[in-house]
Amino acid sequence: MRCSKLVMCALSSTQALDEALVRSVQCSKQARKALARGDVPVAWLDVTAADDAVAERLAPLLAGPARCAHDDDAFEAHNARTKREFVELFAGDGLDPANNELAPATAVAVARGLDLDAADAFCDLGCSAGALTMAVAVATEARLAHGVELSPRGTERALLAKERCGDDRVEFFQGDLRDGVDHAAYDVFYCGIRGVASRPRVLGDLLETLCAQDKPYRLVCAGFGVDIRGLYGDRVSLVRATVLRRAGAGASYADAIPLYGEGEGPRVLLEYSIT
Ligand SMILES: C[S@@+](CC[C@H](N)C(=O)[O-])C[C@H]1O[C@@H](n2cnc3c(N)ncnc32)[C@H](O)[C@@H]1O
Numbered sequence: 001m002r003c004s005k006l007v008m009c010a011l012s013s014t015q016a017l018d019e020a021l022v023r024s025v026q027c028s029k030q031a032r033k034a035l036a037r038g039d040v041p042v043a044w045l046d047v048t049a050a051d052d053a054v055a056e057r058l059a060p061l062l063a064g065p066a067r068c069a070h071d072d073d074a075f076e077a078h079n080a081r082t083k084r085e086f087v088e089l090f091a092g093d094g095l096d097p098a099n100n101e102l103a104p105a106t107a108v109a110v111a112r113g114l115d116l117d118a119a120d121a122f123c124d125l126g127c128s129a130g131a132l133t134m135a136v137a138v139a140t141e142a143r144l145a146h147g148v149e150l151s152p153r154g155t156e157r158a159l160l161a162k163e164r165c166g167d168d169r170v171e172f173f174q175g176d177l178r179d180g181v182d183h184a185a186y187d188v189f190y191c192g193i194r195g196v197a198s199r200p201r202v203l204g205d206l207l208e209t210l211c212a213q214d215k216p217y218r219l220v221c222a223g224f225g226v227d228i229r230g231l232y233g234d235r236v237s238l239v240r241a242t243v244l245r246r247a248g249a250g251a252s253y254a255d256a257i258p259l260y261g262e263g264e265g266p267r268v269l270l271e272y273s274i275t
Contacts, residue, residue, distance in 0.1 A: 048247050191206075
């Protein structure tokens with residue numbers, strides 16, 4: 001079942017990616033080469049008016065706490081906590097705390113593009129305030145929509161979204177994506193962590209953990225690839241690339257929606273299959 005789903009998606013397009021889109025893929029020369037050669041099927045996913053409509057239901061669930069004024073004590077406390085979290089949880093291991101969220105309509109389209117059905121358990125690795133996890137709950141039939149986030153403050157915000165939606169498929173955990181969840185409980189992972197320097201090591205650790213288990217997984221990486229030669233090369237393969245655009249747009253770098261909203265932000269989702 002899972003295989004035929006992948007093959008169906010893979011056949012949706014066989015065009016090679018625009019050169020600038022290939023260049024935008026970080027961390028893996030191997031992935032860029034495969035994309036440039038046209039070895040990887042590319043699917044363009046249109047963000048439609050229907051996604052916008054679902055996003056309108058999603059946005060209130062994701063609303064954060066009111067912003068404090070720049071000169072009050074709450075703002076000082078907020079900054080002090082950010083600094084403490086960074087020093088205690090991120091800095092020592094060279095991890096990147098950048099917590100950009102997918103915009104609601106983008107999150108809905110990404111969730112829809114994951115092609116999840118009622119047999120799939122999904123986990124967002126580095127879920128920040130939970131935009132994608134909540135979109136999976138709102139827009140798909142997945143049996144679990146979970147997220148793990150290293151930042152306690154990010155996790156608190158995500159838990160607020162869970163409380164608002166009252167869907168018992170949703171759960172959030174505070175911890176490291178490498179050992180803060182029971183990976184075997186899931187079938188499909190998404191990872192949008194930032195940090196060009198530390199990401200290859202973090203993803204290497206993750207793949208080692210996944211490959212140590214006798215279970216297939218899908219892993220979708222937002223804007224970056226993984227070098228899959230070596231230890232786990234025979235279990236892991238790059239199976240497709242997905243790029244978001246507004247309905248009716250073309251197939252160039254400029255037509256692709258930057259996933260995290262910045263001009264030069266990641267645009268290509270790469271899906272790896274772990275068999
Ligand atoms: C760009 S955000 C991803 C947002 C979310 N996935 C979404 O799509 O809306 C990246 C998040 O990964 C978290 N992160 C970075 N390294 C991590 C790790 N090793 N374990 C868990 N979370 C991590 C950061 O704190 C940040 O909140």
